Amino acid sequence: DAKTTQPTSMDCAEGRAANLPCNHSTISGNEYVYWYRQIHSQGPQYIIHGLKNNETNEMASLIITEDRKSSTLILPHATLRDTAVYYCIALSGNTGKLIFGQGTTLQVKP
């Protein structure tokens, strides 16, 4: 399972875009990039995932570099309710297991 590296913490102003980076330089061809967030010790919430193409849904956009060694999660208009720990995870298509790192604590400020 590929290891991911994220900044420990980030701040974002309310209403601005939050761009959360993730490095996964050892990711293999069958590993998906998944993003989850956890708000105040609730169960992790699925946000978005991708393999090699950029993806967008109602919550966020995911930009994956062409070499797949890094990605960026974009929350287009951050609100105070987006304050959470964000986890970037490489999901192995061989095992289906999610191995969580420490994630990025995003603080959205008024």
Add this chain to the structure above:
Amino acid sequence: SAVISQKPSRDICQRGTSLTIQCQVDSQVTMMFWYRQQPGQSLTLIATANQGSEATYESGFVIDKFPISRPNLTFSTLTVSNMSPEDSSIYLCSASGGMRETQYFGPGTRLLVL
């Protein structure tokens, strides 16, 4: 997406006792997982529970301490046995339709061992 519930939502237990946590999914799923989240820490995978087979445990976790049942495609239990204060954590279950499918998580069970 699957909706997952857990019982109990929280409990306070005495050391040396055992607690069984239930995880119910609103649809049939292939894979279920159990995680532990110690205070201030990230999630750690305990085991994978697939219906019809023994649970597969991650390094550092053993069946005697964390026995798991998976009697059907919508339900699983995790027992925390012979508890000590170090077992105080949030225990979470998740479920997915397969190895390449999205996992969805339950709300967690908050356990405090005195």
